[in-house]
Amino acid sequence: MILKSAGHNVEVVGNGLDALEAWRAKNFDLILMDMQMPRMDGLQATRRIRHEEQSRSHRTPVVALTANVMTEDVRHCMAAGMDAYLAKPFEREHLLALIEQLQGGSRRNPLTVLGDELACPPSPRGGAAW
Numbered sequence: 001m002i003l004k005s006a007g008h009n010v011e012v013v014g015n016g017l018d019a020l021e022a023w024r025a026k027n028f029d030l031i032l033m034d035m036q037m038p039r040m041d042g043l044q045a046t047r048r049i050r051h052e053e054q055s056r057s058h059r060t061p062v063v064a065l066t067a068n069v070m071t072e073d074v075r076h077c078m079a080a081g082m083d084a085y086l087a088k089p090f091e092r093e094h095l096l097a098l099i100e101q102l103q104g105g106s107r108r109n110p111l112t113v114l115g116d117e118l119a120c121p122p123s124p125r126g127g128a129a130w
Contacts, residue, residue, distance in 0.1 A: 002092045008111045016040030020048055022114055028060050030099060032115035033082065035066040035073075042066075043080040050081035061102045065090075 003010050011026070013019045016037040023031065031049070033042040040048075046062050053059055064077040064085035077085050084098055099111065 002095055003111075003113055006096055008113050010113050010115065012115055014038075016042060016045040019114060020045050023049055023060065024052070026114075027058065027112070028114040029111040030102065030113045031060055031062045032065055032113060033062050034115075035064060035068065035077070043076060046077075046080045046082055063098060063102070 011022060011028070013022050016033075017039040019031070019033065019037070020040065022028075031046075033046055035042040037045070042064060046064075049060065049062065061083045062081065064082045065088055066073065066077070066085060067088045069085070069087040074085055083102060086095060086098060103111075
């Protein structure tokens with residue numbers, strides 16, 4: 001319940017292709033993108049988003065969520081057009097601080113956040129943990 005408890009709206013999708021379709025249909029303030037998703041991985045989805053954004057006036061920040069934090073993995077994330085990465089597992093404070101940093105230091109609430117099921121895992125009681 002990290003993001004929801006901070007007052008943010010969260011939309012969860014099942015895979016990278018669904019994330020791309022949701023982004024096309026709605027304006028999001030932030031995307032939490034897991035690197036290991038079915039149907040389309042996070043790098044592919046981010047590249048497609050960045051390509052399509054060239055005809056839009058708004059750029060959506062994308063945060064890579066990954067257990068792979070080797071220098072080469074981080075370089076791949078940045079080359080795909082991601083704005084930041086967060087190593088899993090992570091602390092609540094780290095996620096919220098990164099979101100604030102991407103907002104330029106403001107604490108605008110609520111944000112509308114897109115994430116897949118891997119980026120936004122279910123809580124032990126069901127539903128999204130975000």
